[in-house]
Amino acid sequence: MICALGSNVAGCWKEMAAGRPGIRRLKAVDPALLRFSNAAEVTGFAPAEHFEPSRLDLLDRFAQFAIVAAREAVRDAGVEFTAALRDSTAVVTGCCLGGQTAEDAEFEILYRQGRNRVHPLTIPRTMANAGASMLSMEFGLRGPAFTLSTACSSSSHAVGLAFQMVRSGAAEMALAGGSEAPFSYGLLKAWEAMRVISTDTCRPFSRDRKGMILGEGAAMLVLEPWEAARARGARIHGEIVGFGMSSDAHHITQPAAEGAALAIAAALRDAGLAPDAIGYINAHGTGTPGNDATETRAIRQVFRAHAGRLAISSTKSLHGHALGAAGALEAAATLLALREGVIPPTANYTERDPECDLDVVPNTARPLRVECALSNSFAFGGLNAVLVFRASPA
Amino acid sequence: MSERVADKVLAALAAVKHVPRESISLDSALADLRVDSLDTITLLFELEEHFHLTLPDDVVRSLRTVRQIVEAIERSLAAPGPAPAATSD
Incomplete structure (x- = not known):
């Protein structure tokens, strides 16, 4: 796990549990050129500490994050890959943009500098599946490997599909998650034009919320059947027990509560759990006026009276909106909340909004043992993915 | 209210919605014209380019009628700062 909060799980969780946002003044691009000035960037990341120079030539920042997060996950899982296990381990990554910082840099050479050649490794750096391919090569994994792209739901879909493959026996093990590195000038101008980026910070569910704060990073999970993990004495962080998907069939950017509710209900059904479990x-809690009110309605629609008893938080207020990495970062945050018995807060919260009237755990983490939890992802384009997690018995 | 600004707003909105300009008036509500968030940002992109100005996101989000768009642009044009010159297109 790597994001604005830290470069490993322990570091990220420490900040999350302390409710300290990783939102700071943008460094990758001069904020004077933009209408917003804050972002949740990974800081203190020195690629040369992680990769040989020849390897680095091939890696956009998003692929670097994917590998760094996956190395931590595989190390933590204590997996010893045999030849047979390598051949039946899947890699599923989510990514919204691919290697667009590399693309932006090379196109700048063409368009602004007026030269007529770009770097010969531009294609392998920028292809969206670079993360999945690099993970397959890094660990010698030869099972099914692919990248899927569903905007802000990408890595929730990735984790969910990997979960289904492991559950069905299509793969013995899976390395799943997502990564993103969106901080290039061209892309930030495009987000600026969308008018959904906050000019101060990310305040999900707060009445004065002004939009999202972009983030970056990666999170990867090692998935295997419960019995297999127990048999080899693995350190189990938690269990994925359900996955639900839906689409809004509504609008390319505006969310619809009905679509989100369908995905939540499908996830609960898949897990065989009643809402009050x-x-x-x-x-998902992006901090945009539209998402947070719509998500609140969707939660109320599915959970009815139980909605008022749920603890709900948006960790995007801490690690920013890391687009294709968001679902994986939030899956990790949810697992850590279950494992530690601590609900990370919705940071930067100032004022109650009658349209977002659920318990959003404002500003301060809450010690609370919970058996089951959801992670919601609702993408631009109305593509929804919801994961259900259960705490590992102590 | 300046006719020049109003004319440009009406023309730009008609173009964004692909409807005859006569079907839109200053008092039209954006919701009635089925102007959604993407139409709004596209319209404002055109108008900001034309008038050489930038309207803050919270102002844009508060716009509900065609007249409010015209008034927001006029306020921005009247604000102190480097004198903006409209392009001729």
């Missing part, structure tokens, strides 16, 4: 929801 859920104690915590890691919300």
